[in-house]
Structure formats: C-alpha cells, structure tokens
Amino acid sequence: MELCSFLTLDSFITDPLTHDFMRKALLMSSLVAAVCGFLSCYLTLKGWALMGDAVSHSVMPGVVVAYALGLPFSLGAFIFGVGSVALIGFIKQKSRVKEDTVIGLVFTGFFALGIVLVSKIRSNIDLHSILFGSPLGISLSDVKQTIFISLLVVILLSIFRKDLMLYCFDPRHAKTVGINVFFLHYLLLTCLSLAAVVGLQSVGIILVVAMLITPGATAYLLTDKFDNMTVISVLSAIISSLIGIYVSFWFDLETGGSIVLAQTFIFLFAFLFAPRYGIFKLKKLFAGYK
Amino acid sequence: METINYQNFRIEAENICVDYNGKVALYDANLRLQAGQICGLVGMNGAGKTTFFNALTGFVNISKGKIRINGESVRSAQKDQTIAYVPQNEGIDSQFPISVWDVVMMGRYGSMNIFRCPRESDVQAVKDAIERVDLTDHLSTPIGNLSGGQRKRTFLARAIAQRASILLLDEPFSGVDIRTEKLISELFIQFKNEGKTILLSTHDMIHVREFCDLVLLINKTVVAYGETSEVFTPENITTTFGGISPDFLFGPES
Numbered sequence: 307m308e309l310c311s312f313l314t315l316d317s318f319i320t321d322p323l324t325h326d327f328m329r330k331a332l333l334m335s336s337l338v339a340a341v342c343g344f345l346s347c348y349l350t351l352k353g354w355a356l357m358g359d360a361v362s363h364s365v366m367p368g369v370v371v372a373y374a375l376g377l378p379f380s381l382g383a384f385i386f387g388v389g390s391v392a393l394i395g396f397i398k399q400k401s402r403v404k405e406d407t408v409i410g411l412v413f414t415g416f417f418a419l420g421i422v423l424v425s426k427i428r429s430n431i432d433l434h435s436i437l438f439g440s441p442l443g444i445s446l447s448d449v450k451q452t453i454f455i456s457l458l459v460v461i462l463l464s465i466f467r468k469d470l471m472l473y474c475f476d477p478r479h480a481k482t483v484g485i486n487v488f489f490l491h492y493l494l495l496t497c498l499s500l501a502a503v504v505g506l507q508s509v510g511i512i513l514v515v516a517m518l519i520t521p522g523a524t525a526y527l528l529t530d531k532f533d534n535m536t537v538i539s540v541l542s543a544i545i546s547s548l549i550g551i552y553v554s555f556w557f558d559l560e561t562g563g564s565i566v567l568a569q570t571f572i573f574l575f576a577f578l579f580a581p582r583y584g585i586f587k588l589k590k591l592f593a594g595y596k
Numbered sequence: 597m598e599t600i601n602y603q604n605f606r607i608e609a610e611n612i613c614v615d616y617n618g619k620v621a622l623y624d625a626n627l628r629l630q631a632g633q634i635c636g637l638v639g640m641n642g643a644g645k646t647t648f649f650n651a652l653t654g655f656v657n658i659s660k661g662k663i664r665i666n667g668e669s670v671r672s673a674q675k676d677q678t679i680a681y682v683p684q685n686e687g688i689d690s691q692f693p694i695s696v697w698d699v700v701m702m703g704r705y706g707s708m709n710i711f712r713c714p715r716e717s718d719v720q721a722v723k724d725a726i727e728r729v730d731l732t733d734h735l736s737t738p739i740g741n742l743s744g745g746q747r748k749r750t751f752l753a754r755a756i757a758q759r760a761s762i763l764l765l766d767e768p769f770s771g772v773d774i775r776t777e778k779l780i781s782e783l784f785i786q787f788k789n790e791g792k793t794i795l796l797s798t799h800d801m802i803h804v805r806e807f808c809d810l811v812l813l814i815n816k817t818v819v820a821y822g823e824t825s826e827v828f829t830p831e832n833i834t835t836t837f838g839g840i841s842p843d844f845l846f847g848p849e850s
Contacts, residue, residue, distance in 0.1 A: 475692050
C-alpha cells in the first residue's frame with residue numbers, strides 16, 4: 307500500500323472499500339466483535355476471564371478434527387470447548403491442585419494437541435491462520451457460518467440476557483426462585499465456545515481471548531448500568547475492529563494484532579480517563595475548573 | 597413411627613447431611629419451623645450455617661435426609677417462590693453494575709415469563725418493597741454507591757418483592773448502621789405478624805434474645821434446638837463454640 311495514496315480522510319476510508327475482501331473483512335470482523343463484546347460483559351462480571359482463555363484455546367483440536375472429518379468446525383469446537391471445562395472441573399474435584407493451575411494445564415494440553423494434530427493432518431488447514439486469524443482471506447462458506455453462529459449467539463444471549471445477569475450476580479438467588487442455574491452455566495459455556503470459533507477467524511485463537519475480555523473490561527470502567535455496559539462493550543469492540551482493519555490495510559500490519567491493539571488502547575484510555583473509575587477522573591478535573 | 601402432618605410445618609428438615617466432595621459440612625441436622633416463628637441459627641464460622649441455608653434453598657444437594665417446605669419438595673418450593681434468601685453483604689459483588697431497582701426486580705424473576713418482562717403487578721410489588729425498606733430516594737443508585745446498611749435493605753426489599761412466606765437471612769445485622777438495624781427489627785415484627793417464617797444466622801447473642809422465639813445451635817450438627825429461653829444457656833453455647841466460655845461472648849456480667 308502506498309502511504310501517499312491516502313491524502314484525505316475520505317480516501318483513507320473509502321479506498322479499502324473498493325476491495326471485495328476488505329468489505330467482507332470489515333463486515334465479518336464487526337459481527338464477530340459484536341458477539342464477543344456482548345459475551346465479554348458476562349465473562350468480566352462472572353470472573354471468567356481465565357475460563358475464556360481456556361475455552362478459546364481448547365477449541366483448537368476440535369476445529370482441526372472437524373476439518374479432517376468434514377464436519378462443521380463449530381461442532382468440533384463446541385465439543386472440545388465444553389469438554390475442556392468439564393475436564394477442568396473433574397481434575398479440580400479429584401486432586402489437590404488449585405483451580406488456576408488446573409485451568410492452565412488443561413488448556414495448554416488441549417492447545418498442544420491441536421498443534422500436533424494440525425502438523426499431522428496437514429491437508430488444507432493453515433496453522434498460521436488458525437493461530438493469528440485471516441480476516442482478509444475469509445471464504446464464502448466461512449462467511450455463512452460466521453453469520454449463522456453469530457446470530458445464534460446473539461439471539462441466545464438476548465433471550466436469556468436478564469437470567470444470565472442474575473446468574474453472574476447472585477446464582478444462589480437464581481436457584482432459590484426456581485431458575486435453572488445448570489442450564490445457564492452451560493448456555494454461557496456454549497456461547498463462549500461458539501464465540502471462540504467465530505473470533506478465531508478474525509483475530510486467531512491466541513488473540514480471541516482479548517476480544518472476549520477487553521471490551522467488557524473497558525465498558526465496566528465506564529458505567530454502572532448493565533445495559534449501558536453491554537452497549538459500550540459491543541460498540542468499543544466494533545470500533546476496534548474497524549480501526550484495526552484499516553490500520554493493518556494502510557500500514558501493512560498483521561490484522562488480528564492490530565484489532566486487539568486497538569482494543570487495548572481504548573481500554574487504556576478508559577483506564578486513565580473514565581469519568582468515575584479512571585486514574586484521572588475526568589469529572590473531577592472538570593469540576594475543578596468551575 | 598408416628599406420622600407427621602407436614603402441612604403444619606413451614607420448614608421440616610429431617611436428619612439432613614451435606615458433604616462437599618466427601619468432606620462433611622453438616623450431618624444429622626433437624627429443624628421444624630411453623631408460620632410466624634423466628635429462629636436464630638447460631639454457630640461458629642464453618643459450623644455449617646451457610647450450608648444449612650444452601651440445603652434449604654436447594655443450592656446444594658443433601659446426601660442424606662429429607663427436606664420438606666410447606667409439605668412439598670425443595671424444587672416445588674423454588675417454583676412456588678416460597679423461600680427468599682437474603683445474602684450477607686460479603687457474599688455479594690458490590691461493584692456489579694446494577695441499580696437498586698434492578699436488584700429488587702430480581703425478586704420477581706421467578707414469577708415472570710422467560711424474557712423477564714415486568715408486568716404492572718411486578719412494578720408495583722417492587723415499588724412497595726423499596727418503600728418498605730425506605731430506599732425510595734435510591735431507585736436508580738448503583739449498589740456500589742450504597743452504604744452497607746442500604747445494601748442490606750436492598751436485598752431485604754428483594755425478598756419482600758418475592759412475596760415469599762419463608763425468609764432465610766444470613767447475618768442480617770452484620771455491617772449495618774443503627775438506622776438499618778432499627779428498620780430490620782421493625783420489619784421482623786411485621787413479618788411475624790404476617791405469618792412469615794424467618795430463619796436468621798447471627799453472631800450477635802443480644803439479637804438472638806431480642807428477636808428469636810427459637811434458637812438452633814449448630815456445630816456441624818445440631819447441638820441444641822428449642823425455645824430461646826430454654827436452649828440459649830451458657831452450657832449449650834460453650835459446646836456450640838467449641839469450649840469457648842460464654843463469658844467471652846456475653847461480657848463478664850452474664
């Protein structure tokens with residue numbers, strides 16, 4: 307890309323849109339960002355950041371096996387994602403090893419299995435694109451699958467929005483009033499596995515955990531209302547994706563990394579300047595001038 | 597064996613045992629409570645108070661014994677919104693981005709449709725409950741901005757909004773201001789008159805004497821159970837607290 311070709315802001319934005327792969331990448335990444343951003347709120351509030359890390363890495367062998375068997379990779383990812391969580395629970399219960407250690411060893415084991423499987427079942431799986439994402443090279447079938455899974459997750463999260471909030475906030479009350487906590491637990495895990503699968507496409511398996519954590523954490527610093535948190539989280543995720551893709555297009559940078567870096571910068575901005583919870587509370591600064 | 601008419605009892609726990617992965621937290625515990633009774637649950641930390649609550653709400657499964665709530669299973673009690681649980685302040689993430697109104701509305705979730713859309717009656721129940729705990733000025737305040745006492749009242753309001761006939765309160769008086777303590781005391785008298793059954797855990801011996809008709813002393817199992825005046829003796833309390841002299845707990849006068 308020639309740097310001198312974007313003299314105006316207008317061409318900076320519109321030029322990439324002339325490419326079909328860029329339009330597709332922008333659309334897909336925004337969609338994935340919205341899904342991960344939505345889910346991110348629940349993970350942040352539930353204290354499941356490590357779980358997000360674990361599941362997103364553990365889906366790897368599932369994706370590879372599904373590819374090899376010609377099954378939809380969401381199915382493989384789902385089985386291994388939920389399987390890893392079940393295994394974590396089992397080992398934790400049956401041994402004296404602490405939970406964070408168990409999580410760490412299970413997901414790295416799954417991840418390693420995935421890498422070994424890829425090297426064995428070479429065929430048409432590109433390890434690099436699984437690890438680091440390839441939003442600029444999304445195929446049509448991937449587009450369809452991403453849209454389908456994203457919509458499914460968004461619909462599920464929307465229907466059980468309030469129940470999930472209650473589950474994160476006070477599971478004991480949920481149980482006491484007859485809400486199926488077991489179902490909500492696995493619903494959240496299912497959505498997490500599915501989000502990891504679609505996120506894998508745009509930022510890759512290593513960085514998808516950032517998509518699942520950072521937007522929620524950013525929004526958490528900016529508001530005290532759950533509904534606002536959801537909106538801010540989704541918006542910041544989408545904006546980061548757009549920024550990341552444009553920047554990677556013009557400066558020839560790795561796309562997944564650029565998207566996550568954009569999210570990190572937005573988080574840092576919130577961390578420093580959030581009205582109530584930032585280091586330099588903006589509200590207080592302005593109040594000083596009155 | 598005599599047959600018991602379960603309908604007479606709001607809570608009927610018979611020889612219940614709870615263990616967490618083989619570690620016994622509570623064994624052979626019995627409790628019978630009727631409408632309009634207030635019972636204090638007294639024991640050390642780790643004596644099984646929270647476990648007892650968890651068993652009654654169905655949050656943990658009992659490995660042995662039987663629990664009947666209004667003569668029915670715990671599961672149908674959940675469905676019927678029979679039991680309300682008021683957690684201790686420490687058991688709640690106070691930084692959760694949620695307002696007083698939304699917390700109290702959660703008391704109505706069990707009787708709403710799947711989308712949890714509040715009906716006119718739900719809104720009214722929430723309004724009334726918030727009024728009863730005197731938090732009308734804090735409807736949209738995030739719970740993180742409340743004092744310990746206000747937060748406690750928020751969760752009491754949630755229990756009121758639920759319109760449960762049995763209230764389980766975990767340390768209702770810990771970390772609250774005088775005003776809240778007074779309000780909770782008044783509410784207890786009202787609840788009693790409304791025929792609600794209350795089981796509360798507390799560390800404060802004075803509150804037990806003041807409010808509780810019955811007292812249940814536990815240390816992994818029931819040490820003593822009965823009328824407060826009969827059961828709440830220095831000997832029993834010493835046993836409950838693993839040999840610590842009640843002088844230490846009551847002050848030298850008692």
